[in-house]
Structure formats: C-alpha cells, structure tokens
Amino acid sequence: MTSQRSSSVLEAMAGPYDPASVEARLYDTWDESGAFQPSGDPGRRPFTIAIPPPNITGQLHNGHVLFVAYQDLMIRWQRMHGRAALWLPGTDHAAIATQNVIERELAKEGLSRHDLGREGFEKRFWQWKDEVGNSINDQLRRLGASVDWTREHFTLDEQLSRAVREAFVRLYEKGLIYRGRYMVNWCPDDQSAISDLEVEYQDVEGSLWHIRYPLVDGGHLTVATTRPETMLGDTAIAVHPDDERYQSLVGQEALVPGIGRRIPIIADAFVDPEFGSGAVKVTPGHDPNDAAMGERHDLPVINIMNGDGTLNDNAGRWSGRDRFDAREAYLEFLQAEGLLERVEPHTHSVGHCSRDGAVIEPLVSEQWFVNARPLADAAAAAVNDGRIRFHPARFKNEFLRWLDEIQPWCISRQLWLGHRIPVWYCQDCGAVIVAREDPSSCPVCGGRNLRQDPDVLDTWFSSGLWPFSTLGWPDDTPDLRRFYPTDVMETGYDIIFFWVARMVMLGLELVGEVPFHDVYFHGLVRHLDGSKVSKTNYQPGDDPLETIEAYGADAMRFSFVTAAAPGNDMRLDLRQVERGGHFANKIWNGAKFVIGAMERTSGAAAGEPSLIDRWILSRFNQVHADAIRDVERFRFGEAGRTLHDFLWTEFFDWYVEAAKIRLYGDDPAAAARTALTLATVLDGSLRLLHPFMPYVTEEIWRHFRAAGGAGDSPELLIETPIPSASPNVDQGAIAQVRALIEIVQSIRNARHESGVEAGRQVEARVIGGDDGLESQAVFIQRLARVDPLTFHVADTTFHEPAVTARAGGVEIFLPLAGMVDLTAERERLARELADAEATLGRAEQLLANPRFVERAPEAVVAKERDRARAASERVAQVKERQAALVESP
Ligand SMILES: [Zn+2]
Ligand SMILES: [Zn+2]
Structure with a gap:
C-alpha cells in the first residue's frame, strides 16, 4: 500500500517546478482556509502590519514588489511563530492623481468636471472605482500577499471618512487646526495648494534681468530678478544695512514701473550685497523670504495672481494674461521705457509640481493648517525614548531633524475628490461652524443659509490616520483594542515625512499611543541604468506580472529580498530573478530525492546516525538559529542568503551525494536512518523558507505529507509552526566533515587542473590525519572518485611526479602517472x-x-x-x- 501511494507522489512531481500551474491554486487554498485572518485565540499575541495603501489609480510595478515581499515575509514568519498575524490591506484615493485620471477621461468625452458638478463628479468617481479599482488587489494576490481581505479598506469608505471628520474636529477644538493666510506652494495646473514635499526643485537655465526702478526724487536704482512679472506685487526694495553704495537711499522711495506704486527702500541684513546690484525687490505676496522680510518691516502683501496662473486686477494693464505671457509683455514695456538695463543667462533652482511638472508659484492665500509643532514634539519624544525604533537606525536622526524644523502643515486642497473640509460658513451672521454632522442651521443666529468650505483635505491627512482608522477608530472596537498599536511599519524611505511622521504625530495625538513600534525602510528599486522604477518612468520589464509569468512569484520575491539591503536602493537585474527560479527548482528536485528515499526505506527501522547525519543535523540547527536571529533583527536578506547557501550547497549537494552511499548500500537500518535525516532537514527547511518562497514550499509540503512526511503537522505549511532552534550542535562532527569536504574539493581541483575525465578513478594517498578520517574513506572515494585510497602516517615522503595539496589538516598526494600522460x-x-x-x-x-x-x-x-x-x-x-x-x- 505504502509504496503504491508514494510512487504516485513522485509521479505528481514529475518534471521541473512549474510555478504557473501552482500559484493561483495555492493562493485560493490559503484564502479559503481562513489562514489570512488572525487567530481569534486570545492566548495568541497579535502581530500587525498596516499595508502602505497603494493609490487606487495605480498598477503595481517592480518598485512595489519589495514592500510585498518584506511585509508578507514578516507576516508569514510571525504567523508560523504562533502570533495572531494581521496584515491590513487597502487603497488610498490619492486625491489629485485620481482627479486627474477622471478629468482626462471626461476630456475625451468633451466634458469638464464643471459640466458634471460636484455630485455628478463624485458619482463618476465611484463608477470608475468599481470598474478599475480592483486591479491592484489582483496584483497583490499574484505576488502571494497573505493579507486579510475581510478587513480591506479604502480611504474614502464611510468608516474612514468618519474617522477623518472626527480627527479634524478634535484637532480644531484643541486649537491645532486653524485657518490663515500664508504663503503656499501653488500649482496652477492643479489649481491647488500642494505641500512642500510635493515640490521638486530642478536647476533651470533662465535669465537674470537687471531692471531700473525710477526713484521718486529722481535717478534710478537697478535690481536683478528672475521673475520680472512679480515686480507688479513689489512693496519695497531692500539693501544690506552695511552696503555703503546705498546708505543714502535708505528711507527714500522708488516707483514700480507700469503701476506707479510708491515703495520704500529699506535696509535688511538678509540681503546679499554680492548678488546682482546688491539691491533686491521685495514681493511678500509671492516669495517666502520676502514674506518674512515683509513681516519684519510691516510691508503690505499684494497678491497679483489668480489660481489658474493668470494675473489678477492688482497687475494693472497686465491683468488677465497668463503669468509667462505677462512676463514677456512686461519685459517689452520695460525695454520700451528704457528700464531694462541688461539680461544675463542665469541657472537657478525652480520648484515644479511633482505630478504634472508645472512651475510652482509661491503665493499667499487662505488655507487650513495643522499647527504641527506640538505634535512633532510628542513624536520626537516617542523616538527618543525608544517607543519607536528605525531600521536602519540612521533614519532616526533625519526624522528628528525634520520634526525639529517642522512648519505648519497646509491641509486644504482646492480639489473636488477627497474628504470635504467639515466647515460651514453662515451667510447671515458670518459664524464658522466646524461639525461632526452636517449642520442644517446656524447655532448662532439660527439661519439656514450655510455654505460648506469648498476645499478637500490633503490626501496624507487621511492616510495619516491609516493604522487606527482601519481598525475602527474613533469607535472603541475589539480590533482597535487588540491590534493597536501595530507592530511594524514597512515602507520606502522616500515617504518618511509625507506619511510615517504624520502617522506618528496623529496616532499619538488622537489615540494616545504610537501607531507602531518598529519602522523598517526598504530602498527604492532602480533600473540597471540607475533610474528609479516608477509610474512616470515605466520601462519594458517593469511589470511584475510579466516577471512572475516568466520565473514565478517566489523567484521574484526571493531575489528581491536577498539582493536588497535595508534603506539602500537596489538595481534590479532580471538575471537575479532567474537565479531565484533556479533555486526554486533545486529545492523541488531535492525534495523529490528526499521523497524517493522515504519510499525506498519505508517500514524499515532506523539505525544509528552516521557522522554525516550528525553533521547535517548540526548544521541545520545552526542555520535555523541564525535565520531566526537575523529575521528578528530585520536582516531579511542575510537570513535568506543563509538558507539558500545551506540548502543549495550543504544539503542538496554534499549531504545528498554522501547520503547515496548508505541509502543504496546493503544495510537497511543505515538506509532508513539516512532517509529519516533527509526528511527531518527537509521538513525544517521548508518551514524556515516558507515566508521567503511561499508557493514552492507549500506545494512541496503537500507532496511531502502525501508521502508520509511531517508527522501530524497541519495540512497547510502556512499554518505550520516554526519551532525554536534545537541547541544540539555536534561541533566535532562539523569539523570532521568540513575537513572531509576540503579534501574532496582539493582532489576535485587537482583532477580538473590536470584535465582528468569526470568518470575516471584516480589514486590518492592521504598523509597525516587520524583514524576518524580513515573510517570515512568511502566518503572521499565516492565523492572524489578515488581508487585506490591509502592512508599514511605524517611525514611520509614519496618520490614520483605528483600533485600535492594541503587540505582538511592533511597532505594529499596524487601520483600523476595515473592521471595524465607525462x-x-x-x-x-x-x-x-x-x-x-x-x-x-x-x-x-x-x-x-x-x-x-x-x-x-x-x-x-x-x-x-x-x-x-x-x-x-x-x-x-x-x-x-x-x-x-x-x-x-
Ligand atoms: Zn500640479
Ligand atoms: Zn448665523
């Protein structure tokens, strides 16, 4: 009976490992088994990771594979260590990006969002989401992500929207949210304020125009500028207080050309006397440094720009023109008036919108802000006292520095898609109403003429609540009580400030506890040419689904994890992924050998373990302990490489070769012991490797169990425990076998050097060494193809042509006569x-x-x-x- 069942196992495993025939089936099996949901057993300590929610518009590219590989590794690892593991999935509405996608669709139909109105636009969004919003989830499935789909969330869900409103109202009530006129980064394409983090600075080859401002008392003063159109908003000219050239002019007045406004000439130490003429224009409405100077000197703030980048009525006869157009026209005017002294080429840094590339205009406008200072102090304290730890640790200082220099966070966006700001203005009495529920009348005057603030919230405001809003906050839910704080936040270092810092600040403020204890940063994935893999820089080969089809999800995950180092960027080489595929196949073939050995010896009583058995079991116990230590210290790549090297070289090469001697020998007890050792090491290795390569290990597990392996362990490997490492390590056996391997390797090298055919037996004499070595003669004979093999006492000398080598503590003498034609x-x-x-x-x-x-x-x-x-x-x-x-x- 046994042999019949077993041979059908090997039949089912015929051929090389084929990921395509395995992966989809196994994913469904896992999902349907309920393994992705955390155990409800209160005795199991929870382990939680909230996924960094991908943009709903997104497609996964190779740059995303790292986060899936790392997080699934940690989740599977902890699940197999008995924790109630929860990986929370979900997506982000990515306000501006998504609104752009939908507006582009509308444009194809000849429509704008204004044709639909706000409500119609929202309806259109949900329709779009139903159609395409799931592609990202399908991609996560293909990668094998063991997320709990029953707890999936979307940032615009009713539940999360309620959390956003609660957060806004609470912060407002505490005075941490306020409205004010401040300098913001304005994107005329998005027609919205964007955050500092969304501005990318690039060096641009522009011009420096030297322009004469007529003085009220006659004469003129020359000022250099890269943005002449903003002169229309000037409210002063400034010089350095110690600049002798201009001391007599301080206190006089100049005229803004074309507008005729009288502006004072002031002295301010901020001015660099070396730049241009040493006199600078001051435009507090359109330059952050000038705004600060304007505050020091109590200068008026004049905004000359509309939201779409055209100039407003403050720009006099240039109003209504686009900013770049207006620049040309104004320059022509200055030229005609003889006020343009000269132009020189000038390279300077210009802020661009990270999404659409538009040139950012700093301008003063009415926005909502979070006073981040007190929140940042609390966040810094949590990092300083070790409640939050960074991996790698070098990010700690960068994080603290940013918190130290934190600016008010502008959270209003002039968009339609997103969480509408929960603020109403009474049109009758001017009251400002900030409310959890939509008000129907004014609490001050009772009037019903209310208008809601048209803006929506920065998308990072809602994702900043992610680790607790997804667990049911603001309600006191069982999930929030059990799984918050979460354990690990794993993400790219590029969103450390956008996201990680905001989650820490908001978690501490709103829930009273840090949102996670460990932050692990992976690097960015780059192409071989060094450019970043991203949505905007998509190149052939960047689609992970293509790579999965070619090599399998395991190959991809394993090669990413073992090639990357925490916090460092990696260059993706598809040859590495191919090698990952070879590794999966090596394990597959090795497992077939093990199952064959189990069949062959089925029913026989096992004898004593041999030296080689004691060696491989000891080595496995060492690798087991090393892997556990490395994963616990977030050294995933090292753990993966250790497992790989052990399995590939020591187990499936050396041990399997040596095992054949006893397996095919004439001692049934020795053969049975060998099969038992093979099965023991395979069993333990599959468990350790599963979080790295879930599919191939699960599929082998299925066959291994069908062949009678793994005792009474669970049916699915995903639910099988990883035990703690056995302390049994026979150092003597490890040293002895290491010496034997060195001897075999040096004989193999000598044969290779001398061009001996692979199958030919050669003579070898071992000089020195002890009796223990002699008892393992058959290992050397079989693995190095040596015959005859003789042992000699130390210092024995032979006088004939030979290759000699020192290896494994002995001298090896290979007479050349038997190997080559002299x-x-x-x-x-x-x-x-x-x-x-x-x-x-x-x-x-x-x-x-x-x-x-x-x-x-x-x-x-x-x-x-x-x-x-x-x-x-x-x-x-x-x-x-x-x-x-x-x-x-
Ligand atoms: Zn933009
Ligand atoms: Zn009112």
Missing part, C-alpha cells in the same frame, strides 16, 4: 610557458616605453598592466606544475 603533459606545459613568457615580454616592453605610458588613454595602460600581471602569474603557475613533473631520481 610526456604529453611536459610538452603542453613547455608550450604554455613559452606563450605566457612572450605575452609578458611584450607587455613589459610596452610599459617600459614612457611615450606609451604618458600618451595612451588611462584605460589602455591599465589594461596592459593587467595583462602583464596575469601573464606573470601564469608563468609562475606553469613553472610550479613543471617542478611537480620532474621525475625523482
């Missing part, structure tokens, strides 16, 4: 020596020529030096081999 070998070596010496001679001659060394390109000279070095090494090697061939007297 005469032919001598001739071959003589030819090779002549060749190497000629190459060396040519290179040395060239390098001795000063004209070559001085005039040839550096790379050519370096190449010649390398050639000389290689040739001289070869000469030495060949001479050594010739010496070994000298016949003894």
